[in-house]
Amino acid sequence: MRRARRIPWRRVTGPVAVAVLGAVILVVTFALDARAARSSADQVWSPFVLVTGLLLIGLVANDDGVFEWLGATLTRISSRGPVVFASAATMIVAVTAVLNLDTAVAFLTPVLIHTSRRRGGDDAPWLYGVLLLANAGSLWLPGSNLTNLIVLGHLHLTGAAFAARMWAPALGASLVTALVVAVLGRDALVTSDVRDRVTAPSVGVGAFAVLAAVLAVVLLSNAAVPVALIGLLAVGWHLAHRRVEFGEVIAIVGPGALIGLFAIATALGTLGRVWSFPSHALHHANTTVTALTASVASVLVNNLPAASIFAARVPSHPFALLIGLNLGPNLAATGSLAWLLWWRSARGAGATPSLARASRWGAVVTPLGLVASLVLLALSGRS
Numbered sequence: 001m002r003r004a005r006r007i008p009w010r011r012v013t014g015p016v017a018v019a020v021l022g023a024v025i026l027v028v029t030f031a032l033d034a035r036a037a038r039s040s041a042d043q044v045w046s047p048f049v050l051v052t053g054l055l056l057i058g059l060v061a062n063d064d065g066v067f068e069w070l071g072a073t074l075t076r077i078s079s080r081g082p083v084v085f086a087s088a089a090t091m092i093v094a095v096t097a098v099l100n101l102d103t104a105v106a107f108l109t110p111v112l113i114h115t116s117r118r119r120g121g122d123d124a125p126w127l128y129g130v131l132l133l134a135n136a137g138s139l140w141l142p143g144s145n146l147t148n149l150i151v152l153g154h155l156h157l158t159g160a161a162f163a164a165r166m167w168a169p170a171l172g173a174s175l176v177t178a179l180v181v182a183v184l185g186r187d188a189l190v191t192s193d194v195r196d197r198v199t200a201p202s203v204g205v206g207a208f209a210v211l212a213a214v215l216a217v218v219l220l221s222n223a224a225v226p227v228a229l230i231g232l233l234a235v236g237w238h239l240a241h242r243r244v245e246f247g248e249v250i251a252i253v254g255p256g257a258l259i260g261l262f263a264i265a266t267a268l269g270t271l272g273r274v275w276s277f278p279s280h281a282l283h284h285a286n287t288t289v290t291a292l293t294a295s296v297a298s299v300l301v302n303n304l305p306a307a308s309i310f311a312a313r314v315p316s317h318p319f320a321l322l323i324g325l326n327l328g329p330n331l332a333a334t335g336s337l338a339w340l341l342w343w344r345s346a347r348g349a350g351a352t353p354s355l356a357r358a359s360r361w362g363a364v365v366t367p368l369g370l371v372a373s374l375v376l377l378a379l380s381g382r383s
Helices: 016-032 034-063 066-077 081-099 101-119 124-139 146-154 159-184 186-190 205-219 224-240 246-253 255-274 277-283 287-301 303-310 318-331 337-348 355-380
Strands: none
Touching (some): 081 205, 124 146, 124 318, 124 337, 159 318, 159 355, 224 246, 255 337, 287 355
């Protein structure tokens, strides 16, 4: 069986210094207030374990040719650019919902660039659309975004229960984002379609791992450990059969960045437990103020630490908080880890992404997505 083309992930790994700094932060945090630090770590550990498992599963699925096949298949759907883009947007949102936004931007960015080049023209709607849609699509399930799991640490909702409450705001954010990106990149969507032969992916470990992860995320209130075990077993199988290299696995997981973010999230969660002002301030805010505050905070300190500090105590409006934490990062590269993964993936695929242009598009997408999501949240009677 011919091996799927690999994406050069070696440059994605964060510097070792970040991991060392993270370890230092953790030691200092526990030394200052061990009880509060343990409580904070108990709340934030599962998202990082979950995303590790999802990234491993995504690596195996990519190695089996699933994502490359999807990209090639997109070019065969229709000769009309808007139809192909709508199909791509649906794929981005679906992969984000099931396999986490970090997995989506890491693996689908090259897929969408591949699709764009087969069609010809500007990469913009495909290149920036995958980032903006991944953030917008991360409202569907708990595992779609690490922030969801941090905030939901107090609620213990299953994936099905979460989706029942958030499907309307998630749909609104996804549709608005897709429409705005299509309008902003309309010139690139009218180029002619270039069709070629599509090689079907192998139905192997990757497909079974994805299915198992979907079931775990939907049925369990905390799928972190099961998904991580699934990812480890899947990647272990591929390592044993020399389908992937160990360095490739380390690169896609990016332990340095994850350890650093975990340390910062734990430290800020500890701060939120000993300093009540941030969560107390939001306790008296309405849903709109909650979402706007979360959006600004995500840009200032990244959405993971922001989620940790705001959710140190039970938030009054957890779903409005998530809307701000998940959509706010579309404003700037400081908003979420997804930006780093997207940038590295795009550069690795030979594209030249512009952070300034992505932020300009995000400045249009974000307020409209916030309005749509908050209105639908209010109409559904949830907050």
